[in-house]
Amino acid sequence: MKQRINIVELARHLGLAVSTVSKAINDRGDVSDATKRRVLEAAEKFGFSPDPAGRRLRTQTSETIGFVLSPPQTHFAHPFFLDLLMGIDQNLSQTPFQLIIVSARTLETELDSFRRLVERQRVDGVMFGRTRRDDPRIRYLQERNVPFVALGRSETGKPFPFVDIDRTVAGRNGTARFIGFGHRRIGLLSTPGYLMISHLLQEGYRAALKAAKLPFDAELVVETGTSEEGGLNGARQLLALSDPPTAIMCGHDLIATGAMQAITETGRRPGVDIPVIGCDNHPLGPYLNPPLTTFSAPTFEAGRRMVDLLLALMDGRSAKELQEIWSPELILRSSHGSQMVAAGEI
Amino acid sequence: MKQRINIVELARHLGLAVSTVSKAINDRGDVSDATKRRVLEAAEKFGFSPDPAGRRLRTQTSETIGFVLSPPQTHFAHPFFLDLLMGIDQNLSQTPFQLIIVSARTLETELDSFRRLVERQRVDGVMFGRTRRDDPRIRYLQERNVPFVALGRSETGKPFPFVDIDRTVAGRNGTARFIGFGHRRIGLLSTPGYLMISHLLQEGYRAALKAAKLPFDAELVVETGTSEEGGLNGARQLLALSDPPTAIMCGHDLIATGAMQAITETGRRPGVDIPVIGCDNHPLGPYLNPPLTTFSAPTFEAGRRMVDLLLALMDGRSAKELQEIWSPELILRSSHGSQMVAAGEI
DNA sequence: GTTACTTACGAAATCGTTTTCGGAGATTTC
DNA sequence: GAAATCTCCGAAAACGATTTCGTAAGTAAC
Secondary structure, eight states: OOOOOOHHHHHHHHTSOHHHHHHHHTTOSSOOHHHHHHHHHHHHHHTOOOOHHHHHHHHTOOOEEEEEEOOGGGTTTOHHHHHHHHHHHHHHTTSSOEEEEEEOSSTTTHHHHHHIIIIISOOSEEEEOOOBSSOHHHHHHHHHTOOEEEESOOSSSSOOOEEEEOHHHHHHHHHHHHHHTTOOOEEEEESOTTBHHHHHHHHHHHHHHHHTTOOOOGGGEEEOOSSHHHHHHHHHHHHTSSSOOSEEEESSHHHHHHHHHHHHHTTOOBTTTBOEEOSSOOTTGGGSSSOOBEEOOOHHHHHHHHHHHHHHHHTTOOGGGGEEEEOOOEEOOSTTOOOSSSOOOO | OOOOOOHHHHHHHHTOOHHHHHHHHTTOSSOOHHHHHHHHHHHHHHTOOOOHHHHHHHHTOOOEEEEEEOOGGGTTTOHHHHHHHHHHHHHHTTSSOEEEEEEOSSTTTHHHHHHIIIIISOOSEEEEOOOBSSOHHHHHHHHHTOOEEEESOOSSSSOOOEEEEOHHHHHHHHHHHHHHTTOOOEEEEESOTTBHHHHHHHHHHHHHHHHTTOOOOGGGEEEOOSSHHHHHHHHHHHHTSSSOOSEEEESSHHHHHHHHHHHHHTTOOBTTTBOEEOSSOOTTGGGSSSOOBEEOOOHHHHHHHHHHHHHHHHTTOOGGGGEEEEOOOEEOOSTTOOOSSSOSOO
16 A cells, blocks of 8 residues: 655666665765756655665664653643643754654653663653752663753753753742732742752742842742642641731742632632732633733743754763753733732832 | 664574574564573563664564644643643553654644654554544545544544544533523534534534524524633623623633633623533633533543554454544533522532 | 474575765866 | 876665574374
8 A cells, every 4th residue: 555665666767776866865975966856856756755764774873852741740731741842843843853752650650761762762862851959860861871951950960951941030030029019928839849940949039038138937938739739738838827928929820820729718819918920821821810920931942942952962062052041031910919018110 | 882782692692593582572483482581581681672673674664653733723721632642652652652743833734744744754553633524634644544543533534443522412411501500592612613523512502402492593603713812702702792692601611711701801700690611621620710610521541542443443453343432521610600590409 | 113293493585774985987187 | 198086876785673484303193
């Protein structure tokens, strides 16, 4: 049914040697423009394109890069990963590389997914997200010497390429805004502590506090799952404090969603009685009640860029020059509330 | 760096012929249990696993199935596709097959993504979702004779395998519930008309109307994009009618989200003044205001099942016996409102 | 003890490319 | 006009597996 043509048959049709045809198609080596054109035309006519299997065997390359989807509990509700995937694919589709994905069932078996990728499928490169401060995936990949690029930096191992959407600026600018509005006790609902973004968010939070000479109170920061439910429970805990926060900064929009729910439960109005800010610009943010103020997260572009970095790395560039930190921008809607005391901007 | 072992080196280590080793590893043909065990142990010890490139070249199979992500405007906000992907991968990871995905930029270039998959990457099978009544992708695949399974049925071409989460029951049961509550003018905010689910939803809607001997009014159904914005605009249009609907059935939760927004704009309360029901059980549904009543969509399971069907198809089973229609279930929260006139259940 | 049959293994062909290297002809150089 | 230099093109050797088919040894049958 397939009726696919061979490179040797194509060569015979043209009265050329297969080596010549190959060189013409790959635009490599000695072959005159005239015959190159002739070959390309014939290839087009017969619908010939080199069989990846043969080429891969010969070139000892899989022309494949793998992406591993983090365990479900951390991302089920995230358009995030799809954006990333689309960015990656859009860039990759311009190259001979193909994108293969595997999903990790749980945190415990996540490394198996990586092993499957590099040991069984023999990918040429790997991508993943949600880096951790101490990240065994990074250790594994560096040990096996397989090229990779991550979404997010880490404190693990030798330098590696990454694109990082800087959570410290979200933490710092978000709480600074609250402080500017007169708040002195600000809650922080963070993503799980092992994630790098959580650490960075808290760093930003502390920095803002320090800049305003406000004390740090450990009671006010709780780490929770990246989900509405996490936000719900975390905010309940915060609001039950004897001296509860008057504003809440959240490590993710889903967490903020749950937090607003918890605030409503206590009879207060989120955004007016207790302002809330999230992270990552979830598409549903504008439709929440009140619309959620948040920080941008250009994941599609990050995906595109990660491909550039990976290709550059495989091309021999050094990891250190392939690290990018992007600053997210505040997206003002209305959940951040307004001045506590009196007037001023916004 | 890779330091990977060959099948011939493995054979030499064992003092066996490569053919014997190959047969032992693939559990095929004539080889005694004793040597089979010996080979397997050695393979384990040396960390040998057959190079996919060699095997694929020889067996003339890519051991790859492709999934194409529908154009972004239709799914950016959908955890949906991720669930599906995870279901697919979980099942596929038990087989030698790998999952490669490509994304379609726009509806116009979508077919190119399919061509890339089958003509350049030579996948053994294809999967995709969001079937259309008249679906060029199906025509293309059937013409090229490549095995595929879709999420959703279609009216196109010869029979093909699919898993379909039946939108007619959502349409029928949703509007029937409204009718039971005393509503007589029910709006339908449907997904884009070319989609199969839209057609089926409307069929269900009409069926419920007919069963209650209520007239069909074309003014009351508007087709819109699968997004909050689509729901917002669609509902505005509905509410601006001279004789507007008193309840709204939506083809998707995101549409319902926008619709509730539009209702709020007019000073009415969604769920109490105008009840709303959605489809597909978006994870944010419980956190909307009011929590959204909707229909279930077991996409993870659907993904798993699609793999079964594809494998069965490639195994020679006929398409007609590989078609499954699943009934979604109503998930009661509170946006569906309650009895208009008086009392009764819920 | 010869024949027939079964079992377990091996030699070699094959899948479709790419790449190296050699060499024929054309072109330039002195 | 011979020598040196370019330009193109082709023959053949990999790459790493699977599969066909042949054959030696072992077993059973008579």
